[in-house]
Amino acid sequence: MYETWPAPLIEGGTSEEMALVFKATGGNRLLVLPPLFEEANRLRRQLREVMRLLSLRGIASALPDLPGCNESIAPLGKQTLSGWRTAAVAAAGHFGATHVLAVRTGAAIAPAELPGWLYAPQAPARALTSLARAQSLSEAETGGGRQPAEIIAEAREYGGHVAGWTLSGEIIRELEQSTDVQTGYLVVVDHEEIGGSPLWLRAEIGEDADQAQALADLLARELAR
Amino acid sequence: MAETATAEPTGPSRSAIDATLRAILSDVLALDAERVEGFDGDTGLFGHLPELDSMAVATLLTEMEDRLHIIIEDDDVDGEMLETYGGLLAFAEAKTIEG
Numbered sequence: 001m002y003e004t005w006p007a008p009l010i011e012g013g014t015s016e017e018m019a020l021v022f023k024a025t026g027g028n029r030l031l032v033l034p035p036l037f038e039e040a041n042r043l044r045r046q047l048r049e050v051m052r053l054l055s056l057r058g059i060a061s062a063l064p065d066l067p068g069c070n071e072s073i074a075p076l077g078k079q080t081l082s083g084w085r086t087a088a089v090a091a092a093g094h095f096g097a098t099h100v101l102a103v104r105t106g107a108a109i110a111p112a113e114l115p116g117w118l119y120a121p122q123a124p125a126r127a128l129t130s131l132a133r134a135q136s137l138s139e140a141e142t143g144g145g146r147q148p149a150e151i152i153a154e155a156r157e158y159g160g161h162v163a164g165w166t167l168s169g170e171i172i173r174e175l176e177q178s179t180d181v182q183t184g185y186l187v188v189v190d191h192e193e194i195g196g197s198p199l200w201l202r203a204e205i206g207e208d209a210d211q212a213q214a215l216a217d218l219l220a221r222e223l224a225r
Numbered sequence: 226m227a228e229t230a231t232a233e234p235t236g237p238s239r240s241a242i243d244a245t246l247r248a249i250l251s252d253v254l255a256l257d258a259e260r261v262e263g264f265d266g267d268t269g270l271f272g273h274l275p276e277l278d279s280m281a282v283a284t285l286l287t288e289m290e291d292r293l294h295i296i297i298e299d300d301d302v303d304g305e306m307l308e309t310y311g312g313l314l315a316f317a318e319a320k321t322i323e324g
Contacts, residue, residue: 038280126287133283133302137271140304141279147299163280201252201288203281 005094007067007074010083015074019064019095022051026058028223031097031114033088034063035104036127037165039200040070043103045207046199053216059223061101064091066109077159077166081124081174084109100186101219104200108178110186117219120191120198124178128152134163152176193218242293242317249288250310253281266311271304282307295320 003021006014034040034047051061066087068076089111092100100116102109107121132148132155139145146154152172154160159168167175181188191198194214199206251261254276271282286297297320306316 038284126291130280130283130287133286134280136299137279137282137302149299163283197252197255201249201284202255203253203276203278203284204255206255 003062005064005091007064007072007087008083008090009067009074010078010080010086015067015072017065017067017074018071019062019091020048020051021062021095022055022060024055024058024060026060027098028059029096029098030054030059030061030116030219031088031092031095031100031111032061032063033100033102033106033110035106035122035200036108036124037105037131038163039104039127042200042202042205044070045205046212047103049207049209049212050215050219053212054219057216057220059220062091062095062097064088064095066091075166077168080168080171081108081178085111089113099223102186107181107183107186110184112184116186117189117222118181118183118186119189119194119215120200121181121183121188123181124175128162128172128175131163131165135161138163187222189215189218238321239318242321243314245292246289246310246314246317249285249292253277253285253288264310266309266314268310269308270310270313271307273308289317293317293321295323 001021003019004016005019007017008014032047032051034043047063051063054061065072066084067074068079088109092111092114097114100110100114101119103119104122105124105127107118108124110118129148132151135151136145136148151162155162155167156169156172194211196208196211199208247261247264251258254274271277286302289295290297306312
């Protein structure tokens with residue numbers, strides 16, 4: 001279920017990271033890339049359920065922790081989008097992925113070499129906007145506080161804590177510049193195809209069996225073609 | 226029937242904005258549609274609903290931009306606009322007209 005894998009670090013070397021792995025007998029192996037930041041937490045349980053359903057249909061999958069994410073002990077404040085892209089490519093190689101499923105802002109780090117799907121992709125710049133707004137609102141609650149634009153401007157220069165996430169200046173700049181979703185050869189799966197209330201919007205972590213089934217069905221159908 | 230934000234005479238676009246806003250709140254708060262349907266102009270939001278913390282409000286604002294095709298400026302966001310459903314709806318309507 002849980003394995004470790006050697007994730008490349010931007011400063012050189014590797015860090016041993018965890019990966020959630022579902023084995024299966026078929027030849028298809030899916031690399032699952034969750035959204036960045038807040039939405040990763042909101043969707044983790046749901047993605048695990050999708051992976052479990054896929055394994056029942058003979059489709060193996062791996063959801064690797066990238067450096068600084070989830071259980072990783074590498075400092076988040078040292079990570080960059082480009083570093084995560086490199087790590088995602090390495091994970092694809094390590095787990096022998098034949099396809100990728102990138103969810104929401106995970107689209108920004110999907111390996112270009114793999115075929116697969118972008119589920120409800122979101123440009124990383126939008127996620128940064130949400131984080132800066134949350135930080136601004138939380139500062140306003142304690143009186144005064146900065147506007148979202150000021151928070152981003154300061155973090156861009158010096159790095160900083162944005163809504164509980166410690167981010168480097170470099171990743172702030174990368175996120176800001178990622179205003180579009182690059183689909184490449186990947187197939188976009190709109191949430192309308194899955195239906196139900198999008199779990200990444202929920203304030204509380206949720207699960208939805210119907211949505212998990214719908215996404216697993218869709219992927220299994222496409223892989224069988 | 227209690228007076229609600231939708232009980233006033235509305236044009237189609239006004240009711241469309243109202244429906245979209247309720248759908249977003251239902252998604253963000255994980256409330257069923259009936260419960261959100263019961264929100265009136267005075268229903269308290271930010272500071273009144275425990276689920277609606279700063280991250281949830283930020284999610285709400287960004288989703289409003291995406292679904293209503295509006296741009297919310299930093300200066301637009303204040304306590305008044307976020308305090309009640311009526312305040313948020315009036316803001317969304319004004320922004321849609323502006324946009």
